[in-house]
Amino acid sequence: MSQSKITTVGWQRLGGRILQTSFKTHMLISALLRLALICYGQLHDSQSAVPYTDIDYKVVTDGARQVLAGGTPFARHTYRYSPIMAYLQTLNILLHPAWGKLLYATFDLLIATLIYRLVHMEIKSQYQKTVQHLLSKFNRPRESNQSLDALDARSHPENLARASACFWLYNPLTAVISTRGSGDCFSSFFVILTIYLLLKSEHDEVRSHWLIFGAGLAHGLVIHLRLYPLLFSLAYYLSLSTRLTQTPLDFLCQILRPNKQQWCLVIGTLVSLVAFTWTFYSMYGWEYIYEAYLYHFVRKDPRHNFSLQFLLQYLGSATSVPEPSVMLKLLVLAPQFLLILYLSLSFGQFRQTLPFCIFAVAFVIVTYNSVVTSQYFIWYLALLPLCLNNFKLLSWRRCFTLLFLWLLAQALWLLPAYLLEFRTWNTFYWIGLQGAVFFATNGYILEQLLSHYGFTQFKISYRKLL
Numbered sequence: 001m002s003q004s005k006i007t008t009v010g011w012q013r014l015g016g017r018i019l020q021t022s023f024k025t026h027m028l029i030s031a032l033l034r035l036a037l038i039c040y041g042q043l044h045d046s047q048s049a050v051p052y053t054d055i056d057y058k059v060v061t062d063g064a065r066q067v068l069a070g071g072t073p074f075a076r077h078t079y080r081y082s083p084i085m086a087y088l089q090t091l092n093i094l095l096h097p098a099w100g101k102l103l104y105a106t107f108d109l110l111i112a113t114l115i116y117r118l119v120h121m122e123i124k125s126q127y128q129k130t131v132q133h134l135l136s137k138f139n140r141p142r143e144s145n146q147s148l149d150a151l152d153a154r155s156h157p158e159n160l161a162r163a164s165a166c167f168w169l170y171n172p173l174t175a176v177i178s179t180r181g182s183g184d185c186f187s188s189f190f191v192i193l194t195i196y197l198l199l200k201s202e203h204d205e206v207r208s209h210w211l212i213f214g215a216g217l218a219h220g221l222v223i224h225l226r227l228y229p230l231l232f233s234l235a236y237y238l239s240l241s242t243r244l245t246q247t248p249l250d251f252l253c254q255i256l257r258p259n260k261q262q263w264c265l266v267i268g269t270l271v272s273l274v275a276f277t278w279t280f281y282s283m284y285g286w287e288y289i290y291e292a293y294l295y296h297f298v299r300k301d302p303r304h305n306f307s308l309q310f311l312l313q314y315l316g317s318a319t320s321v322p323e324p325s326v327m328l329k330l331l332v333l334a335p336q337f338l339l340i341l342y343l344s345l346s347f348g349q350f351r352q353t354l355p356f357c358i359f360a361v362a363f364v365i366v367t368y369n370s371v372v373t374s375q376y377f378i379w380y381l382a383l384l385p386l387c388l389n390n391f392k393l394l395s396w397r398r399c400f401t402l403l404f405l406w407l408l409a410q411a412l413w414l415l416p417a418y419l420l421e422f423r424t425w426n427t428f429y430w431i432g433l434q435g436a437v438f439f440a441t442n443g444y445i446l447e448q449l450l451s452h453y454g455f456t457q458f459k460i461s462y463r464k465l466l
Contacts, residue, residue, distance in 0.1 A: 023116055023162050027109060030169040034105040037179040038098055054375070056081075057089075057100060057181025064089040072284050080291045082225050083280050085183055101181050108178040108185045112165045114192045115385045118199065118355070120161035123389065125203060126352070127157065164385040173374070174381055182375045188382035190222040191229055195355055195386070198239060201261070202351050209264045212240065216268020223269070224276040227296060228365050228379065231340055233269070235348030235357045237262055244349060251345075299371065306372035306413060308439040311432025313370070336368035355386035356453060360446065367442040393452040402445050409434075409441040 041052040063073030063086035073079050073086035091099040168174060178185045197215035201208045219236065222229045238245060238254065240261040245251045258266065280288050307313075309332070340361050347357035362380040366372060391399070413434040416427035 023165060026162070026166055026169055027112065030112070030175075031105075031109060034108065034175055034179050035102075037175060038101045038105065041101070041179060042098060052180060053101075054177075054180040054182050056183070056375075060085050060089050060181075060183070061092045061097070061100065065093055068093055072287065074284060074287050074291050080295050081183070082276070082292055083284065083288070084225065084276070085186075088183075088186075100183075101179055104178045104181065104183060104185050107189045108174065109169075111185060111189050111192060111382055112169045114189070114196055115168055116161045116165040118192070118196045118386060119164045119389070120157045121203065122199060122352070122355075123157040123160050160389050164388050167385045167388060168382065171381065174378060177375055177378055182378070184375050184378040185382070187222050187225045187229075188378055190218045190225070191232070191358070192382060192386070194218045194222070194229075194232075194236065195358060198236060198265075198354065199351055209260065212261050212264040213268040216265045216270075217272040219265070220269040220272025220274075221276065223273050227293065228362070231361060231365060232358050234341070235344040235354060235361065236265060238344060238348045239351050239354045240265060241349060245345060306374075306410075306435055306438050307370055308368075308435050309370045310435050311428065314428055314432075336364060339364045339368075355383065356390055359383035359387055360450070363442070363446055367439060367446070387453075390453055391449065393454045394448070398448070398452075402448060405441050406445060409438040413438055 044052040059076060059079055060073075060081060062076040063079040063081075063083075066073050066075045067083070067086050068090055073081075073083050079086070088103060089100040174185070194215045197211045197218065201211035201215070204211060215236070219229065219233070237258075240259070241254055242259055243250070243254075245254055280292075343357055343360045343364065347353040347360065359380055362383055366376045366379055369376065394402075413431065416425075416430040416434060419425040420427045420431065
């Protein structure tokens with residue numbers, strides 16, 4: 001037996017053991033792992049000069065301290081988040097410094113629950129549609145609830161949903177980031193909740209409009225928390241359309257003549273977004289608007305990060321280079337927005353492909369962003385488990401190759417970053433070069449995922465249907 005076959009058999013056995021374990025057991029194990037990481041972080045911070053806790057966690061905790069003192073969280077220098085984050089972490093001061101980490105780890109687990117329910121719901125729905133189409137070809141009567149006994153074990157909704165959730169639960173990067181105190185899991189939860197409610201509305205005609213309105217409320221909240229989900233809006237909107245957008249005229253009609261479902265989404269989003277934004281504006285005034293929103297449009301971060309634009313920003317801050325013109329800024333943003341428009345029109349018009357669309361858009365947002373840190377990877381890693389079943393065209397070998405390239409590109413960047421940060425070497429141009437390598441690697445990975453994307457396929461025993 002060849003080495004590749006042995007490896008394949010080994011992975012299949014491991015996958016079988018994972019699938020035989022109940023979802024509740026996986027949740028319990030994952031909760032204990034995150035609790036252990038939080039305890040380790042507390043111990044590490046007390047012993048090491050290099051902290052385990054995220055610097056943003058400390059900033060938000062300081063903002064919470066300002067709130068408890070009757071002031072504004074923006075009195076803390078570099079606090080540039082929604083005041084909601086400071087309110088959530090007030091118990092850091094009143095109860096225990098690790099409270100916020102426990103809260104974010106809880107939302108980390110809630111994301112897995114949403115992934116499990118969403119994947120299970122969609123696979124079951126697609127299976128029932130496939131069975132109904134198969135029976136109609138043989139003039140067999142259609143049943144409202146088809147048995148799942150005819151399914152191959154690997155295509156069973158329960159197994160696929162459990163595997164997708166485990167992909168998130170046992171991802172070391174996401175577990176570490178949430179237990180370090182990053183709030184990105186909190187915002188990612190509401191992104192997935194929006195998708196879940198939109199897809200569920202297709203299966204519940206009685207409550208369809210209320211579910212879509214609820215999706216709008218969740219979408220408005222997450223835009224308030226982080227600006228990037230605003231770019232998901234077009235895909236959400238198009239997924240509720242009753243007709244395809246094939247020409248510019250069709251697109252214009254979609255925007256100017258929304259249907260009832262699209263109105264529910266728009267109204268829900270505006271109600272939530274305006275309510276939160278107006279409330280905090282009335283409390284903290286213009287300072288809140290600038291620090292939480294406008295600052296991110298003019299932000300320049302010369303500190304080393306994964307972004308392709310890092311070196312340009314560093315050189316611009318170190319010299320008297322004039323401010324780039326508006327035209328140059330638009331040219332830099334144009335590829336990103338064109339890609340987002342293409343992905344929204346190609347994959348956002350169908351609810352079956354909506355999870356992949358939002359994942360791909362998030363991937364583009366992070367890759368092209370002017371500042372990219374490890375926390376930003378959560379933006380698309382939280383969405384990847386929703387569409388794993390659509391990558392069956394990718395072989396195991398190719399999957400591991402793409403993962404290896406992604407990790408290798410980060411490792412190549414981390415070496416000069418380490419030498420700069422801890423050895424004070426002048427490695428800025430090296431970091432800029434590795435940022436370009438990381439950008440190119442992400443571009444290749446996205447191309448591979450797009451070219452190997454496919455609809456869910458089932459192995460069905462027709463005899464068991466009879």
